[in-house]
Amino acid sequence: MATVECRNIRKCYGDVEVIRDFNLSIQDHEFVVFLGPSGCGKSTLLRMVAGLEDITGGDLLIGGARINDRDPGDRGIAMVFQNYALYPHMTVRQNITFGLERAGTDKAEIERRLAPVVDTLGLAIYLNRKPVELSGGQQQRVAIARAMIKTPEVFLFDEPLSNLDAKLRGHLRVEIARLHKALKSTSIYVTHDQLEAMTLADRIVLMNQGRIEQIGTPEEIYSRPATLFAAGFIGTPNMNFMQFEVEEGALRDGLIHLPAPAGAQGQVTLGIRPGSVEVLPEAAEDTLRARVERDEFHGETRLVSLQCGTHSLMASVPAHMALREGQELHIRLPEEKLHHFDTKTGQRLD
Numbered sequence: 001m002a003t004v005e006c007r008n009i010r011k012c013y014g015d016v017e018v019i020r021d022f023n024l025s026i027q028d029h030e031f032v033v034f035l036g037p038s039g040c041g042k043s044t045l046l047r048m049v050a051g052l053e054d055i056t057g058g059d060l061l062i063g064g065a066r067i068n069d070r071d072p073g074d075r076g077i078a079m080v081f082q083n084y085a086l087y088p089h090m091t092v093r094q095n096i097t098f099g100l101e102r103a104g105t106d107k108a109e110i111e112r113r114l115a116p117v118v119d120t121l122g123l124a125i126y127l128n129r130k131p132v133e134l135s136g137g138q139q140q141r142v143a144i145a146r147a148m149i150k151t152p153e154v155f156l157f158d159e160p161l162s163n164l165d166a167k168l169r170g171h172l173r174v175e176i177a178r179l180h181k182a183l184k185s186t187s188i189y190v191t192h193d194q195l196e197a198m199t200l201a202d203r204i205v206l207m208n209q210g211r212i213e214q215i216g217t218p219e220e221i222y223s224r225p226a227t228l229f230a231a232g233f234i235g236t237p238n239m240n241f242m243q244f245e246v247e248e249g250a251l252r253d254g255l256i257h258l259p260a261p262a263g264a265q266g267q268v269t270l271g272i273r274p275g276s277v278e279v280l281p282e283a284a285e286d287t288l289r290a291r292v293e294r295d296e297f298h299g300e301t302r303l304v305s306l307q308c309g310t311h312s313l314m315a316s317v318p319a320h321m322a323l324r325e326g327q328e329l330h331i332r333l334p335e336e337k338l339h340h341f342d343t344k345t346g347q348r349l350d
């Protein structure tokens with residue numbers, strides 16, 4: 001059973017604490033993505049699991065055994081890095097099998113393991129080439145093959161696609177998902193790319209400044225972000241935010257009058273995703289007047305910047321809805337699509 005458990009994990013560089021009291025249980029076969037902005041600590045955490053960084057405090061368990069002080073080679077893990085780090089003087093075949101040869105695995109066993117790995121990653125025709133004769137995507141496939149052939153219990157991926165162009169990234173993303181299904185190993189994948197996280201993860205661990213902001217399935221985090229940070233980080237285009245002071249149980253300004261969530265006090269941030277803002281040609285009882293500031297054509301949709309009283313909002317509308325800059329129109333903010341946060345603490349209110 002390749003469960004991974006982090007219990008009160010801490011990491012300090014000198015006096016600076018970069019990971020604080022990190023707790024997480026990863027199940028056998030689960031695909032967990034550490035997602036967050038640059039510097040939030042996701043790589044440091046992954047490197048601690050791999051044994052490439054000391055753990056300052058707490059316990060790290062793989063398969064139920066505490067492995068804080070175990071050598072990287074004895075942890076049952078394999079890691080795929082952002083820089084493929086292939087040996088330039090070796091062929092593809094040698095790069096893939098080198099680790100097993102060094103460990104003294106016998107030749108027949110290496111050949112037995114090589115065939116399905118090479119097959120799965122479409123590398124058979126490149127086996128005798130040197131890395132310099134391969135594209136970036138092919139080189140990263142070799143790096144994945146090198147990790148796969150070790151048949152690890154836990155796969156660790158550190159931004160493996162970030163050096164590739166967008167098309168190749170999409171392609172390899174699908175392959176990694178397929179591989180995970182076939183191999184059934186537990187996987188931890190680090191990225192700052194929310195699309196990768198949303199498409200690959202069983203669960204996302206959203207991190208910010210060395211702490212967990214939210215843990216959940218992609219759907220859970222998208223539809224019920226637990227904090228303002230989670231709401232702003234997940235979703236493209238970004239969620240709209242509007243600031244209000246709670247007055248007599250309502251969020252109110254010259255134009256807007258909405259009920260405040262039960263018990264809300266002080267400042268509340270109202271959030272709504274651009275795709276949830278309804279744009280209407282006619283006024284109705286629950287619509288608000290808005291003016292078009294800018295209209296961007298995005299293919300299937302248009303992204304419209306609106307001014308609604310003192311609030312700036314984005315709305316994503318079908319592309320056929322041609323709008324002019326300066327045009328007056330009417331919008332509706334459906335109540336069931338609103339998110340409320342305490343502005344001071346950043347915590348979700350409803």
Ligand SMILES: Nc1ncnc2c1ncn2[C@@H]1O[C@H](COP(=O)(O)OP(=O)(O)OP(=O)(O)O)[C@@H](O)[C@H]1O
Binds near residue numbers: 013039040041042045
């Ligand atoms: N060897 C080190 N010495 C001191 N500080 C470090 C060291 N390595 C990382 N840090 C700091 O630890 C914090 C977390 O870094 P880490 O590389 O884990 O972030 P990250 O979320 O993976 O970012 P990125 O996406 O940019 O790689 C950062 O503030 C970084 O400056």
